[in-house]
Amino acid sequence: MRPRRILPQPLLSVAAAQEGLVTKAQCSAAGLDKDAVGLLVAHGRWRRVVRCVYDTDPTPSGQRRRDGRHDHLRRRAAWTAMLAVGNGIATGACALALLGVDGLVEEVVPEAARSGGMHSAVDGVTLRRYRDFADEEYRGRRIASVVPALAQALPYLLRGEVVAVLSGGLREERIDRRDLDDVRAMLRGRRGAGRVQGLLDLAGALDGSAAESFARLSFIDSGVPPDGQQVMFTLDGVFLARVDFVWCLPDGRYVVAEIDGRAFHSGEAMLADDAERQNRLVAGGRVIVIRFPATRALSDETPTVGAEMADRLRALAWRPAPGLANVGFVAL
Incomplete structure (x- = not known):
């Protein structure tokens, strides 16, 4: 027989603030003893995540469909780490997920550190031995502040993800160029830091999304760095469109x-707006528009978006212009 117990409202409020997760201790404090928790798990109403941590959503995390699903799963991983580790401080990508820094595209592994670098194994959680890093309060817990969190996370991220996370931080003004210098200093001596150091200079605040960061990096790798980003086009003083990337051809075209982030757009209304914008741009014959879906930009499958763009640009006789400043405005 399925349990009919109505869960205490204070416990439901706690779960809502922790991406649906609760601990055994929180259940006990709300009047739910271990037998009641065992019945909830046994009857499929709750799921055990790690020792003494339970998910009040019975749907397996990988099967959930909801707005902001990927951000929810990343924050859930961070909460798993903080709840499973006594006095745990969320670090690395987990801290970045809770801070809302954009650019993470892969799943986040639960990780935390203990104050003073104390270490002991915790089932299902990566426990780091970081010492003496700045942290801050987050919903009654502690998480690494953005600069140390970046230094902790970057060596474990994909190459494109490194650029996307740093670009997201700059775009959202979570960090500035001086903070990048601090991240560079904190990275010294860390395993994998050498690979990351060279990517710090590729961070750009003009990237509008992680997909745009991946695309820009692919363009650079393929020898076709854009002449401009977030470029505004006008005609006779009237605004036409703002576009993601631009290359200037020798013949004046x-x-x-455009990187089409359909996962982030809003259905038919956004599709119609994109079509209208493209029609305005190409009407005069001086603009050639090439569109890539965000999923393609995020993929490293051959041919990459950079390789395809390089082929197209060479066929149009484009050549890089050394020292060209970002083209931010074009009057057609």
Whole structure:
């Protein structure tokens, strides 16, 4: 027989603030003893995540469909670490997820550190031995502040993810160029830091999303760095469109690359708006528009978006212009 117990409202409020997770101790404090918790798990109403941590949503995390699903799963991983580790401080990518820094595209592994670098194994959680890093309060817990969190996370991220996370931080003004210098200093001596150091200079606040960061990096790798980003086009003083990437051709035409983030757009209304914008741009014959879906930009499958763009640009006789400043405005 399925348990009919109505869960205490204070416990439901706690779960809502912790991405649906609760601990055995929190259940006990709300009047739910271990037998009641055992019945909830046995009857499929709750799921055990790690020792003494339970998910009040019975749907397996990988099967959940909801707005902001990926951000929810990353924050859930961070809460798993903080709740499973006594006095645990969320670190690395987990801290970045809770801070809302954009750019993470892969799943986040639960990780935390204990104050003073104390270490002991915790089932299902990576426990780091970081010492003496700045942290801050987050919903009654502690998480690494953004600069040390970046230094902790970057060596474990994909190459494109490193650029996307740093670019997201700059775009959202969570960090500035001086903070990048601090991240560089904190990285020294860490395993994997050498690979990351060279990517810090590729961070750009003009990237509008993680997909745009991946695309820009692919363009650079393929020898076709954009002449401009977030470029505004006008005609007779009237605004036409703002586009993601632009290349200037020798004959006075422009090639535009748009990264279509359909996962982040809003259905038919956004599709119609994109079509209207493209029609305005190409009407005069001076603009060539090439569109890539965000999933393609995030993929490293051959041919990459950079390789495809390089082929198209060479066919149009484009050549890099050394020292060209970002083209931010074009009057057609």
